[in-house]
Amino acid sequence: MLGLNxxxxxxxxxxxxxxxxxxxxxxxxxxxxxxxxxxxxxxxLMQRFAIFGIFAIGFNILFGLTGYLSFGHAxxxxxxxxxxxxxxxxxxxxxxxxxxxxxxxAGLFSVLIGYVSLRRSGIYFSILTLAFAQMSFAxxxxxxxxxxxxxxxxxxxxxxxxxxxxxxxxxxxPDVPHLFGxxxxxxxxxxxxxxxxxxxxxxxxxxxxxxxxxxxLAIRLFRSPFGLMLRAVKSNxxxxxxxxxxxxxxxxxxxxxxxxxxxxxxxxxxAMDPLAGAERMQWTASGEVxxxxxxxxxxxxxxxxxxAGFIKYFENIFSKINDNVLHQWFAFLPDGMxxxxxxxxxxxxxxxxxxxxxILFMLVVTFLPGGLVEGGQRIARLFRRRGKKTDxxxxxxxxxxxxHVAE
Amino acid sequence: xxxxxxxxxxxLDKGSAYALIALxxxxxxxxxxxxxFAHGALFMLGAFCAVTLQRLLSLSFETIDExxxxxxxxxxxxxxxxxxxxxxxxxGGAIIDWAVPLSILVAIPIMIGIGFAMERGLIKHFYxxxxxxxxxxTFGLAIVLQEVIKYFFGANPIQTPPPDxxxxxxxxxxxxxxxxxxxxxxxxxxxxxxxxxGGVFSFLQFTTFGMVVxxxxxxxxxxxxxxIDIDRRFTIMFGLAAAVAGLAGVMYGPIVAPNYHMxxxxxxxxxVVVVVGxxxxxxxAVLAGFMLGILESFASTTWxxxxxxxxxxxxxxxxxxxxxxxxxxxxxxxxxxxEE
Amino acid sequence: MGILExxxxxxxxxxxxxxxxxxxxxxENTVHAIIGPNGAGKSTLLxxxxxxxxxxxGSVMFDGRSVLGRTPYEIxxxxxxxxFQTPEIFGDLTVFENMVIPxxxxxxxxxxxxxxxxxxxxxxxxxxxxxxxxxxxxLDKLHMHSASLSRGDKRRLEMAMCLLxxxxxxxxxxxxxxxxxxxTNNTIDLLxxxxxxxDITICIIEHDMxxxxxxxxxxxxxxxxxPLVEDSPENIRGNPKVREAYLGEAA
Numbered sequence: 001m002l003g004l005n006x007x008x009x010x011x012x013x014x015x016x017x018x019x020x021x022x023x024x025x026x027x028x029x030x031x032x033x034x035x036x037x038x039x040x041x042x043x044x045l046m047q048r049f050a051i052f053g054i055f056a057i058g059f060n061i062l063f064g065l066t067g068y069l070s071f072g073h074a075x076x077x078x079x080x081x082x083x084x085x086x087x088x089x090x091x092x093x094x095x096x097x098x099x100x101x102x103x104x105x106a107g108l109f110s111v112l113i114g115y116v117s118l119r120r121s122g123i124y125f126s127i128l129t130l131a132f133a134q135m136s137f138a139x140x141x142x143x144x145x146x147x148x149x150x151x152x153x154x155x156x157x158x159x160x161x162x163x164x165x166x167x168x169x170x171x172x173x174p175d176v177p178h179l180f181g182x183x184x185x186x187x188x189x190x191x192x193x194x195x196x197x198x199x200x201x202x203x204x205x206x207x208x209x210x211x212x213x214x215x216x217l218a219i220r221l222f223r224s225p226f227g228l229m230l231r232a233v234k235s236n237x238x239x240x241x242x243x244x245x246x247x248x249x250x251x252x253x254x255x256x257x258x259x260x261x262x263x264x265x266x267x268x269x270x271a272m273d274p275l276a277g278a279e280r281m282q283w284t285a286s287g288e289v290x291x292x293x294x295x296x297x298x299x300x301x302x303x304x305x306x307x308a309g310f311i312k313y314f315e316n317i318f319s320k321i322n323d324n325v326l327h328q329w330f331a332f333l334p335d336g337m338x339x340x341x342x343x344x345x346x347x348x349x350x351x352x353x354x355x356x357x358x359i360l361f362m363l364v365v366t367f368l369p370g371g372l373v374e375g376g377q378r379i380a381r382l383f384r385r386r387g388k389k390t391d392x393x394x395x396x397x398x399x400x401x402x403x404h405v406a407e
Numbered sequence: 408x409x410x411x412x413x414x415x416x417x418x419l420d421k422g423s424a425y426a427l428i429a430l431x432x433x434x435x436x437x438x439x440x441x442x443x444f445a446h447g448a449l450f451m452l453g454a455f456c457a458v459t460l461q462r463l464l465s466l467s468f469e470t471i472d473e474x475x476x477x478x479x480x481x482x483x484x485x486x487x488x489x490x491x492x493x494x495x496x497x498x499g500g501a502i503i504d505w506a507v508p509l510s511i512l513v514a515i516p517i518m519i520g521i522g523f524a525m526e527r528g529l530i531k532h533f534y535x536x537x538x539x540x541x542x543x544x545t546f547g548l549a550i551v552l553q554e555v556i557k558y559f560f561g562a563n564p565i566q567t568p569p570p571d572x573x574x575x576x577x578x579x580x581x582x583x584x585x586x587x588x589x590x591x592x593x594x595x596x597x598x599x600x601x602x603x604x605g606g607v608f609s610f611l612q613f614t615t616f617g618m619v620v621x622x623x624x625x626x627x628x629x630x631x632x633x634x635i636d637i638d639r640r641f642t643i644m645f646g647l648a649a650a651v652a653g654l655a656g657v658m659y660g661p662i663v664a665p666n667y668h669m670x671x672x673x674x675x676x677x678x679v680v681v682v683v684g685x686x687x688x689x690x691x692a693v694l695a696g697f698m699l700g701i702l703e704s705f706a707s708t709t710w711x712x713x714x715x716x717x718x719x720x721x722x723x724x725x726x727x728x729x730x731x732x733x734x735x736x737x738x739x740x741x742x743x744x745x746e747e
Numbered sequence: 748m749g750i751l752e753x754x755x756x757x758x759x760x761x762x763x764x765x766x767x768x769x770x771x772x773x774x775e776n777t778v779h780a781i782i783g784p785n786g787a788g789k790s791t792l793l794x795x796x797x798x799x800x801x802x803x804x805g806s807v808m809f810d811g812r813s814v815l816g817r818t819p820y821e822i823x824x825x826x827x828x829x830x831f832q833t834p835e836i837f838g839d840l841t842v843f844e845n846m847v848i849p850x851x852x853x854x855x856x857x858x859x860x861x862x863x864x865x866x867x868x869x870x871x872x873x874x875x876x877x878x879x880x881x882x883x884x885x886l887d888k889l890h891m892h893s894a895s896l897s898r899g900d901k902r903r904l905e906m907a908m909c910l911l912x913x914x915x916x917x918x919x920x921x922x923x924x925x926x927x928x929x930x931t932n933n934t935i936d937l938l939x940x941x942x943x944x945x946d947i948t949i950c951i952i953e954h955d956m957x958x959x960x961x962x963x964x965x966x967x968x969x970x971x972x973x974p975l976v977e978d979s980p981e982n983i984r985g986n987p988k989v990r991e992a993y994l995g996e997a998a
Contacts, residue, residue: 003868005867067539071542116728116732119732123542124735126539126542127679127682127727128727130675130678131679131724131727132724138717139717139720141720142716142720143716143717143720146716220862223865223866224866225851225859225864225866225869226860226861226862228844228866229851231837231840231844232840232848235837235838235839236835236837238835239835239837240837240848241818241820242797242819242820242828242835243820243823243848243908244823244849244852245851245857245858246818246820246857249858283671283675294543347558354550355551357550358547358550358551358554359551361543365543365544366532
């Protein structure tokens, strides 16, 4: 289907199901139950799942396939957001031109940065992209927000004001980002079924549909000759050169595509909430997308989406857990033990989410370089081996076959 | 003339910090071949050694001073630091006053210990893995360290004043007939940095240990073949690099109040410094550190910022990009070392 | 006029004269061996032919066109393929994928943005890859991870990748270095078979005299960066100058 083999089609269908049914799937607990705090089915969070999923898919096209570790990808996200808000200010609140411009501007920006950065590889490439991103951050934060030439509105962040031209704005259109009158922040359906509440948000479904489109494009890219060349770049650039192929345009193209994905994510962020700030470009933000991709599984198709969802979900849940919640959890223990457990867990939750994230990240890089996807595969293999004990594979005589990239 | 000299002086303190951090980064990269993204965190930990010591020294017990009363007529409670109780107010007060310089003594063993622990516990498992993995795992470690500090010390900067005697401003140019007012502590910091840098270089130059390490930096395999236990020496090297970063942090507190993210802020710039100086070149790291510090100071003048708004924020990155593109091995890097 | 003409090539590294006035002419459809003791400049010469190094002076012409100043991939596209001393293959990819890459390079040139097509649907490419693998008897290893192949298989895979491009000149850099006798003989047989089946010029740099005398039509002896003699194998065998250069090694 759609030019994919059956395995990839299944993957796409699974992702489509997960994305479209997310409002149900992410709200498994009744609203009044004590477990409701683990629900993730509200619009704001679901939008972030989809948007950062897009961001990570794009980052993975560069890092997962070519092995070039960019530490400055947040710059493209930020540029996309600024471009989108400028469209809101100048044209109208319609999200289509905003998203298109975000992708184009981020693409142009990545041509520039990619052309320069890709003249080096390895750590130099990482440091160059890092330097560019920090420079963009400084530019956005202070340089480009002077009174004479205010492009970014500095610390306050770029937003839409009443006296902006908005030349295409008409009476009757909502005064918030919308898709031909369909306001992003509105819900088109709110279901209440016996204690459960499900919210269907316009903005989320726009993000989800776009996620599916770009996920499909990523599958095609992974299976294409172009994708193969990118993996060859990672594997052995010398051989690629002596095989008559020029690695430069391949890596640059991957860089630009991945920059455009980031710009799209940035544009969507602005479409959900029409505000763009420089902190989106900081290198910690670039680090976050690296985390998502590695945690999910770099070089795999589904990994980055899983990683993005995982990080955004636990960021949200962990920051909500405070000492009261912890005391509830450990209430079954004797008093002394209860306090002790709360004391132990406390640093890792609430504001301590980043600590947990850092530890998790170190563990994954050290023990599970293939991320969650590899973890899943290992568990699956374990079960399979239990299932048929007679068939003990002999690694000496049956060299393992390459795991397919989609797995 | 005065103005130019003053800008050079103003660049020295930041330049010193860059040079010290970059020196450690280069030591680690040159000897172990590891790109350490947690090096900035070591700088930050050093600064918090000073903060901790200052707090410990200021721990106080309460006594009731019968001679004084508050406005309600109750006897006044007076807090006296234990140190003053033990050594008398004169000596005790001086100890508290000199907490930051005293921290050097505490910070050296602590930082060396942290360096050893990092190398043995984590980094050594990554020698044979790709640079990307090294970057990633040390990046994770940097996050962890900074969050731990944030947990214990909070998110706000903590003032760590220098000793009273070293407060204030000195006119460095008075004997030349120039007007060069300069804060004393910054001068102390610069001199301190020179001493540390000189110490590291003479250590590498004049000891057998240093000789082996330098040989190892040039050609690790050959030295390994000579039957010298290079790995153990490299562990010590990591400890040394950690101590240098820590010392840079200890003394930096009075210039900028320590906060949990100061490490990350300095790390990015220090990497740039290493790249400009030349990956693997110790003199290059020091030279580039001071040069970029001074350059930044010139870019921060009113003249520069009115001509090109914000130039002070981006000048270092611009220089780095130009250097990398025109002379990828850096100012003093050896040909062929990580040039790709 | 040979297919490869090297004229007056000099290369210095600092104070070391790596190549001094090298002249070399490789005739089309022959196997030409370049031999010489260690440090004779064999690898430097090879690197000058493939664009990795640029000689200080002199000219290198392939099929009437200069290769100097061109990058390795451009030189490959002109029709020169290179086999490395230690096999250079795409270790992260399967044997099949390794074969597909040169097939694309042959068909589409140095760069083509084909991000939406599927590799599996490129019938001609897939067939070409399989056909070539069959020729080197590796079809059964089609889906194996190429890093897990034996060293001999890696060598065969690398050669198959080069041959798939139908190069006019195949450069071999000590193809049997570090191999056991049996593997060396297999490689010799493989090369003979390759030569038999197609019109191809092979230029081989080799240390092992057994390999050289089994294959070469013509031999150039390099010593200290300059060609000592160029002659047929029979004459080289008896040449006292060569014996001297090798200190009896050639016997």
